[in-house]
Amino acid sequence: xxxxxxxxxxxxxxxxxxxxxxxxxxxxxxxxxxxxxxxxxxxxxxxxxxxxxxxxxxxxxxxxxxxxxxxxxxxxxxxxxxxxxxxxxxxxxxxxxxxxxxxxxxxxxxxxxxx
Amino acid sequence: xxxxxxxxxxxxxxxxxxxxxxxxxxxxxxxxxxxxxxxxxxxxxxxxxxxxxxxxxxxxxxxxxxxxxxxxxxxxxxxxxxxxxxxxxxxxxxxxxxxxxxxxxxxxxxxxx
Numbered sequence: 001x002x003x004x005x006x007x008x009x010x011x012x013x014x015x016x017x018x019x020x021x022x023x024x025x026x027x028x029x030x031x032x033x034x035x036x037x038x039x040x041x042x043x044x045x046x047x048x049x050x051x052x053x054x055x056x057x058x059x060x061x062x063x064x065x066x067x068x069x070x071x072x073x074x075x076x077x078x079x080x081x082x083x084x085x086x087x088x089x090x091x092x093x094x095x096x097x098x099x100x101x102x103x104x105x106x107x108x109x110x111x112x113x114x115x
Numbered sequence: 116x117x118x119x120x121x122x123x124x125x126x127x128x129x130x131x132x133x134x135x136x137x138x139x140x141x142x143x144x145x146x147x148x149x150x151x152x153x154x155x156x157x158x159x160x161x162x163x164x165x166x167x168x169x170x171x172x173x174x175x176x177x178x179x180x181x182x183x184x185x186x187x188x189x190x191x192x193x194x195x196x197x198x199x200x201x202x203x204x205x206x207x208x209x210x211x212x213x214x215x216x217x218x219x220x221x222x223x224x225x226x227x228x
């Protein structure tokens with residue numbers, strides 16, 4: 001079945017450590033997104049990519065980095081510069097242009113906890 | 116610019132009662148509007164979307180929403196709540212030349228027996 005796969009589901013990070021969250025989609029979507037979800041704050045955009053080898057910062061990009069070397073993959077690295085990384089991370093993707101009403105699809109999310 | 120406001124972080128209803136979750140949007144151009152549902156520890160699942168066709172949109176699980184341009188609203192309703200409807204609901208807007216969907220802060224629906 002087509003969809004978005006995020007891994008791992010649970011990840012623990014030690015202080016000063018970088019960790020990478022994986023996001024893979026087989027929907028042939030051009031645009032991909034990373035959101036951070038904290039209780040009561042909804043979804044906040046970290047990074048997004050409209051096309052391979054191109055990505056832009058979202059509202060809370062500090063302490064995060066991404067790459068888009070392949071259309072189907074958009075990994076997110078949480079660096080040691082992110083001081084409060086404990087959250088639920090959601091990857092999403094969508095087809096079409098900015099003027100389309102195509103559905104935005106989400107992965108199942110990844111929990112990151114600092115230990 | 117686009118934005119979404121969901122009124123009420125929590126809505127509590129009795130099983131069998133009407134569900135009404137409110138969403139108001141701001142967009143400089145005719146928007147595309149979405150409602151998503153999130154169950155605990157899971158990703159978001161599309162309930163329904165408005166893409167400038169019919170103003171009354173029917174979705175899954177008996178939910179529907181009405182686009183009202185004059186009120187800039189896209190409220191979500193369901194005639195009769197069920198226990199399994201207890202979840203977090205998000206309204207989202209994607210408008211004009213923006214690739215970025217903007218989400219509201221979410222409304223937690225609590226259903227009492």
